[in-house]
Amino acid sequence: xxxxxxxxxxxxxxxxxxxxxxxxxxxxxxxxxxxxxxxxxxxxxxxxxxxxxxxxxxxxxxxxxxxxxxxxxxxxxxxxxxxxxxxxxxxxxxxxxxxxxxxxxxxxxxxxxxxxxxxxxxxxxxxxxxxxxxxxxxxxxxxxxxxxxxxxxxxxxxxxxxxxxxxxxxxxxxxxxxxxxxxxxxxxxxxxxxxxxxxxxxxxxxxx
Numbered sequence: 001x002x003x004x005x006x007x008x009x010x011x012x013x014x015x016x017x018x019x020x021x022x023x024x025x026x027x028x029x030x031x032x033x034x035x036x037x038x039x040x041x042x043x044x045x046x047x048x049x050x051x052x053x054x055x056x057x058x059x060x061x062x063x064x065x066x067x068x069x070x071x072x073x074x075x076x077x078x079x080x081x082x083x084x085x086x087x088x089x090x091x092x093x094x095x096x097x098x099x100x101x102x103x104x105x106x107x108x109x110x111x112x113x114x115x116x117x118x119x120x121x122x123x124x125x126x127x128x129x130x131x132x133x134x135x136x137x138x139x140x141x142x143x144x145x146x147x148x149x150x151x152x153x154x155x156x157x158x159x160x161x162x163x164x165x166x167x168x169x170x171x172x173x174x175x176x177x178x179x180x181x182x183x184x185x186x187x188x189x190x191x192x193x194x195x196x197x198x199x200x201x202x203x204x205x206x207x208x
Contacts (some may be wrong), residue, residue, distance in 0.1 A: 046085050050079055051204065051208045063207045074173045077207035078119060085201040087184035092193035093140075099184045099199055109113040111147060111181035120144070120174040120182075123158065123201035125167040138162050140194040141187045144201060146176045159187070162194070175206065 016156060022028030024035035034043045047205045054070030054077055061068050061077065068077040087099035116196060139161050146156030158174060160167050176182065184199045 021131075023126060029207060052102055059198050066205060066207075066208050068205075070160075072118065074121075077203040078121070079206075082121060082202045085182060085203060087195070087201070088198040090196055092195050093186050093197055094189070094193040095186070096109065097186050097190045099186070099197065106107070111183035113181045114178055116205045117175070117177050117207075118203045118205045120146075120158075120172045120176070120201055121204050122170040122172055123160070123167065123199065124169075124201045124202070125162060125197065126165075127162060127197040137189060137194055138165070140189045142167075142197070144174075144184050144188050144199070146174065147181050147183055148179070149169055156180075172202075175202075 020028040020031055020033065022033045022035070024038050025033055026125045046060070046067075048062045048064060052059075052061050052073075052158060054072070057070060057072040059070040061070075063077060067080050069077050069080050070076075085101070087101050089097060089099045093099075095131070123144060141159055141161050144158040145152045147153070153176070156174065156176070158172065160169070182200065182201060182203075186194060186197065
């Protein structure tokens, strides 16, 4: 009898481990399915906390008033949403030129002022380019900088070009802090120019 009871316990335990769980539903369609319709309450409440200890990508936490996910690759808690900062300039851009953004803020002392600590996580860039023409120079270097007043912060600079026709880098891991500003520009290329460049800097807010 004891063996039979133990056998049944093992069967039901195994079934429990691998079963879907439904709250307010008997037909869950996910590992955890929460149906909020009976009481119209929020589906989930996560208590806000200070920066927790993260160990794996996919862990989530509410830190302050933002939802964060742990990024094990960068070893940081980053906001779940990525925010694009778009820099551009129309026409042929020659030599060292700041790319423009909202408000036409182009000087080395300006740029997008950051309201929170954060991390640049990706950069995508393209332009009207064609090979072997001096007016659409694929080798024109671009420069992204994290600035504090009139100075670039230590290690806060990224350089790249469009030799591949476009630039996509999702491995960026460049921190900035509240009060820093971000600028983008082409750097000195002599008489060569690049036509209608657009640089998108993707950022996430950082909790640690």
